[in-house]
Amino acid sequence: MRVLAFDTAMPACSVAVVECGGAGAEILAHRFEPRARGHAEVLMDQIAETMSDAGVGYSDLDRLAVTTGPGTFTGVRIGVAAARGMALGTGLPLVGVTTLEALAAAGAGLTGGSVAAAIDARRGEVYVQCFSNDLTPLSEPCVVTPADAADVLRGHTPLIVGTGARIMRDVCGEAAGFTFDAAAPELSDACHVACRGAVKPSDGPPPSPFYLRAPDAKLPQRKDG
Amino acid sequence: MSAQTKFPQSENRPLVVLGIESSCDETAAAIVRRDALGNGEILSNEVRSQDAAHAPYGGVVPEIAARAHVEHLDRIVARALMNASLGLDGVDAISATAGPGLIGGIIAGLMTAKGLALVTGKPFVAVNHLEGHALTARLTDGIAFPYLLLLVSGGHTQLLIVENVGQYTRLGTTLDDALGEAFDKTAKLLGLGYPGGPAVEREAASGDRNAISLPRPLMGQDDCNFSFSGLKTAVLHAVNRTHRDDPDLRADICAAFQEAAADCLRDRTGRAMTRFEARHNDLETPVLVVAGGVAANTRLREVLNNLCQARGYRLCCPPHALCTDNAAMIAWAAAERLAGGAADNLDVMPRARWPLDPDAEAVPGAGVKA
Numbered sequence: 094m095r096v097l098a099f100d101t102a103m104p105a106c107s108v109a110v111v112e113c114g115g116a117g118a119e120i121l122a123h124r125f126e127p128r129a130r131g132h133a134e135v136l137m138d139q140i141a142e143t144m145s146d147a148g149v150g151y152s153d154l155d156r157l158a159v160t161t162g163p164g165t166f167t168g169v170r171i172g173v174a175a176a177r178g179m180a181l182g183t184g185l186p187l188v189g190v191t192t193l194e195a196l197a198a199a200g201a202g203l204t205g206g207s208v209a210a211a212i213d214a215r216r217g218e219v220y221v222q223c224f225s226n227d228l229t230p231l232s233e234p235c236v237v238t239p240a241d242a243a244d245v246l247r248g249h250t251p252l253i254v255g256t257g258a259r260i261m262r263d264v265c266g267e268a269a270g271f272t273f274d275a276a277a278p279e280l281s282d283a284c285h286v287a288c289r290g291a292v293k294p295s296d297g298p299p300p301s302p303f304y305l306r307a308p309d310a311k312l313p314q315r316k317d318g
Numbered sequence: 319m320s321a322q323t324k325f326p327q328s329e330n331r332p333l334v335v336l337g338i339e340s341s342c343d344e345t346a347a348a349i350v351r352r353d354a355l356g357n358g359e360i361l362s363n364e365v366r367s368q369d370a371a372h373a374p375y376g377g378v379v380p381e382i383a384a385r386a387h388v389e390h391l392d393r394i395v396a397r398a399l400m401n402a403s404l405g406l407d408g409v410d411a412i413s414a415t416a417g418p419g420l421i422g423g424i425i426a427g428l429m430t431a432k433g434l435a436l437v438t439g440k441p442f443v444a445v446n447h448l449e450g451h452a453l454t455a456r457l458t459d460g461i462a463f464p465y466l467l468l469l470v471s472g473g474h475t476q477l478l479i480v481e482n483v484g485q486y487t488r489l490g491t492t493l494d495d496a497l498g499e500a501f502d503k504t505a506k507l508l509g510l511g512y513p514g515g516p517a518v519e520r521e522a523a524s525g526d527r528n529a530i531s532l533p534r535p536l537m538g539q540d541d542c543n544f545s546f547s548g549l550k551t552a553v554l555h556a557v558n559r560t561h562r563d564d565p566d567l568r569a570d571i572c573a574a575f576q577e578a579a580a581d582c583l584r585d586r587t588g589r590a591m592t593r594f595e596a597r598h599n600d601l602e603t604p605v606l607v608v609a610g611g612v613a614a615n616t617r618l619r620e621v622l623n624n625l626c627q628a629r630g631y632r633l634c635c636p637p638h639a640l641c642t643d644n645a646a647m648i649a650w651a652a653a654e655r656l657a658g659g660a661a662d663n664l665d666v667m668p669r670a671r672w673p674l675d676p677d678a679e680a681v682p683g684a685g686v687k688a
């Protein structure tokens with residue numbers, strides 16, 4: 094199955110065209126660029142260049158995959174809105190993959206055991222979820238303080254990957270049975286988004302952003318009442 | 319500004335353009351056709367309002383708006399195509415609002431459009447939302463350049479000369495609140511709910527506009543600027559002096575507020591007419607176009623109509639649905655730009671702020687409203 098995938102949910106912009114098959118995955122073309130902002134400007138050129146590197150057109154693809162978050166609200170929307178526009182324009186199936194799952198997929202090769210993706214969510218919190226080595230979820234995705242994340246992960250003794258790994262190590266060290274690896278990926282990458290996207294059902298509703306946080310909005314106080 | 323790509327436009331080609339609008343709290347998509355003579359036709363015009371989602375907050379919450387746009391854009395675009403009985407292959411170009419407005423929503427619409435343009439290989443146009451408002455009168459009434467434009471919406475209050483596509487001279491802008499915003503704040507003070515403009519107008523109908531005296535900020539001044547924050551404060555004082563739950567008083571305050579706003583519009587627009595005439599003294603019947611959601615107000619229209627009659631102008635108010643935020647105006651503005659041979663690259667940046675006349679004198683208080 095040939096998948097075009099991209100990811101703008103974290104401080105990077107990545108695009109990949111991957112041939113995902115039974116035996117493994119062949120990356121036809123791939124771009125990964127760390128960047129804190131400007132995803133909306135560069136994404137289309139990145140996709141066009143990656144497609145041209147892969148030597149394929151949109152009619153040669155089997156599906157599209159995009160990260161749905163959690164990540165920056167704006168970054169998540171950039172990816173999902175673009176992907177849904179592209180799905181409408183091509184008629185290709187579109188599937189969503191969480192950044193947590195994409196990160197865990199990247200970490201699974203570094204260990205034989207479970208993997209936890211932890212992403213710096215700012216405001217003193219991390220987005221966190223634990224997976225088995227074959228990427229079956231072992232916990233629900235959540236946004237919690239690093240200490241609470243340690244509670245969520247306790248018992249699974251995972252390898253921790255993602256921008257939140259450093260935060261977790263600072264807070265709870267290796268005492269809780271977690272492992273850290275200097276080679277562990279920090280940011281999600283479109284190659285893994287493609288591979289995870291390839292194994293998901295594509296007949297559901299179009300993917301929605303997965304924010305994990307409610308919008309910051311306060312209802313006005315009623316003076317009378 | 320992004321690099322412009324040349325759009326190969328032969329003289330006699332009609333254009334069918336898809337437009338997307340998401341800069342505030344309406345998710346909208348439309349298909350518009352511009353024929354070789356420059357006449358416009360709306361093939362479909364879909365709008366999904368988010369009013370209900372924002373009403374409990376008494377105003378638009380940017381993050382809530384952005385989230386809703388992403389959820390609905392592709393479906394609204396599909397519906398616009400379906401209602402125009404077209405597939406994407408029947409569309410010549412894709413366009414979207416790239417600013418000014420709430421950046422989260424703009425990004426959602428812009429990326430949807432970019433994605434569509436990328437995979438279809440069709441030309442892409444990033445439209446200034448204000449240019450959409452400014453050119454609507456050409457879509458609906460075929461108005462010729464140049465004309466005078468009064469743009470009165472929830473986000474803007476400006477007087478501009480529309481010289482040509484992409485060519486605007488700003489004569490005046492608000493120094494603080496937009497007029498629609500002032501209507502909304504007045505409604506909020508009186509507990510009338512959101513959006514406030516129509517509610518204030520309804521209340522005003524049974525009120526006495528002379529019962530309360532309110533200021534007319536900047537009236538009589540030599541420039542063409544507006545200011546409504548003082549008016550809003552005066553309304554606040556009037557409310558505090560009385561009891562906002564007294565329906566008669568509420569109606570009187572609304573009527574007085576609306577009349578003060580009308581007087582300001584008349585005075586400021588009159589001055590803009592003088593400037594417009596000085597610049598274009600060869601027009602047989604000059605035209606004043608009124609656009610933006612506030613143009614729906616019957617009393618304000620009446621006052622402007624009287625002004626136009628006195629000054630020998632033709633007044634053009636596009637229909638309400640095309641005065642408030644909509645995507646037909648975006649598709650139309652894109653068609654007008656394409657007809658001139660201009661299109662944009664897909665690296666266009668979304669812009670919270672994007673003045674129509676970048677050369678206009680800075681107005682410190684106006685912020686994004688300039």
Ligand SMILES: Nc1ncnc2c1ncn2[C@@H]1O[C@H](COP(=O)(O)OP(=O)(O)OP(=O)(O)O)[C@@H](O)[C@H]1O
Nearest residue numbers: 471472473474498514515516610611612615642643
């Ligand atoms: N009958 C009316 N009288 C006065 N104001 C009105 C009336 N109807 C609508 N409005 C006002 O018009 C505004 C909405 O107009 P519109 O949708 O054009 O503006 P916007 O989207 O807020 O701003 P912009 O187009 O500048 O981004 C609101 O402030 C609303 O209160």
